[in-house]
Amino acid sequence: MAKKKILVATSGGDCPGLNAVLRSFVKRASATSDEWEVWGSMRSFNGLLGQPQELKRLDRKSVSGIHVKGGTIIGTTKRGGPFNWPVKQPDGSCTYIDRSDEMIAMCRDIGFSAVVNIGGDGSQAMSKRLFDKGLPIIGVPKTIDNDLGATDVTFGFQSAVDVATEALDRLVSTAESHNRILILEVMGKLSGWIALHSAIAGGAELCLIPEIPYDVAKIRSFLYNRFDNGKKFAVAVVAEGAMPKGGSSLGSQASEMSSVRLEGAAQRFADELKQAGIESGIRCTILGHVQRGGSPVPYDRVLAAQYGVKAFEMILEEKFGHMVAFHSPNVVAVPLSEAVSNPKLVDPNSYLVHVAKSINICLGD
Numbered sequence: 001m002a003k004k005k006i007l008v009a010t011s012g013g014d015c016p017g018l019n020a021v022l023r024s025f026v027k028r029a030s031a032t033s034d035e036w037e038v039w040g041s042m043r044s045f046n047g048l049l050g051q052p053q054e055l056k057r058l059d060r061k062s063v064s065g066i067h068v069k070g071g072t073i074i075g076t077t078k079r080g081g082p083f084n085w086p087v088k089q090p091d092g093s094c095t096y097i098d099r100s101d102e103m104i105a106m107c108r109d110i111g112f113s114a115v116v117n118i119g120g121d122g123s124q125a126m127s128k129r130l131f132d133k134g135l136p137i138i139g140v141p142k143t144i145d146n147d148l149g150a151t152d153v154t155f156g157f158q159s160a161v162d163v164a165t166e167a168l169d170r171l172v173s174t175a176e177s178h179n180r181i182l183i184l185e186v187m188g189k190l191s192g193w194i195a196l197h198s199a200i201a202g203g204a205e206l207c208l209i210p211e212i213p214y215d216v217a218k219i220r221s222f223l224y225n226r227f228d229n230g231k232k233f234a235v236a237v238v239a240e241g242a243m244p245k246g247g248s249s250l251g252s253q254a255s256e257m258s259s260v261r262l263e264g265a266a267q268r269f270a271d272e273l274k275q276a277g278i279e280s281g282i283r284c285t286i287l288g289h290v291q292r293g294g295s296p297v298p299y300d301r302v303l304a305a306q307y308g309v310k311a312f313e314m315i316l317e318e319k320f321g322h323m324v325a326f327h328s329p330n331v332v333a334v335p336l337s338e339a340v341s342n343p344k345l346v347d348p349n350s351y352l353v354h355v356a357k358s359i360n361i362c363l364g365d
């Protein structure tokens with residue numbers, strides 16, 4: 001009997017747990033019968049669209065033991081893709097063309113009866129457009145930023161918080177020894193989830209997030225008050241998207257699969273503190289891609305295992321145009337339209353923000 005083929009892609013920025021999803025998906029697909037064949041498209045859908053085509057057979061053997069590994073065994077990218085395929089021009093410049101119809105025809109011709117795209121907000125938006133054009137596609141939410149709507153949490157987030165908290169713990173001891181103000185810049189795009197969670201977990205004095213624009217004058221008073229009480233050091237977590245009141249995030253537009261590239265928030269804050277007369281040996285640490293690499297923490301492995309199994313079961317139920325989501329304690333299917341309609345941001349009136357303020361973390365408002 002001819003096998004039923006499924007195409008799987010990992011898209012956008014990588015994050016810990018991608019391999020764990022691939023493993024649980026393949027294991028679930030081969031658990032009931034051998035009628036399913038899973039293929040990975042290398043570097044998102046570029047492997048399918050490229051010449052030569054790069055597709056990798058994913059079977060039990062190829063996914064064995066990969067749940068502990070960071071990155072993704074089928075690669076990923078934020079460039080290219082069906083709606084933005086780069087075509088080099090004779091003068092060396094690039095134009096971008098829409099190959100989505102061609103991609104859908106390719107999937108049909110090769111015999112893929114379902115496609116799974118594991119990605120963040122930009123990738124889910126791409127999946128929705130492909131679904132609207134007729135591709136039987138399912139989304140699986142991933143991102144360290146935790147900013148995807150319609151799911152309680154994305155895998156990769158807890159691993160990033162773990163890395164950020166460890167960095168913070170290390171900064172606290174050196175800040176205290178030298179009476180310094182140490183600033184840690186963490187990722188998160190335009191959301192403050194990583195910053196807020198790691199600031200609470202690591203006991204930071206300051207936490208600046210994009211959802212709550214900060215006022216340097218208020219931070220100055222907070223610090224002087226702290227210094228007057230005998231504590232001459234402080235540690236600040238600054239989300240890369242943080243902004244002063246009346247200002248904006250520092251960054252630039254990137255590709256379709258990741259809408260912004262942010263940098264400079266910690267340094268700007270350091271400069272603002274200096275201008276406000278605070279000179280206590282201010283130094284910045286930019287944590288960067290360390291947050292995205294390495295092995296997923298157990299929570300993310302468990303979440304990823306659930307997402308992989310559910311994605312396959314959604315194919316059995318023909319729940320195309322949907323994304324796997326965690327609505328604690330259940331793993332459910334939500335329409336892709338819901339997943340991409342609104343990013344999930346920190347609510348300034350949430351209990352978590354109240355908790356941060358209650359334990360004397362200054363958010364600058």
Ligand code: F6P
Nearest residue numbers: 013143144145187188189262292
């Ligand atoms: O979305 C994940 C993320 O790591 C963001 O937190 C960050 O802003 C961005 O990707 C970094 O992108 P790049 O890897 O392209 O520098």
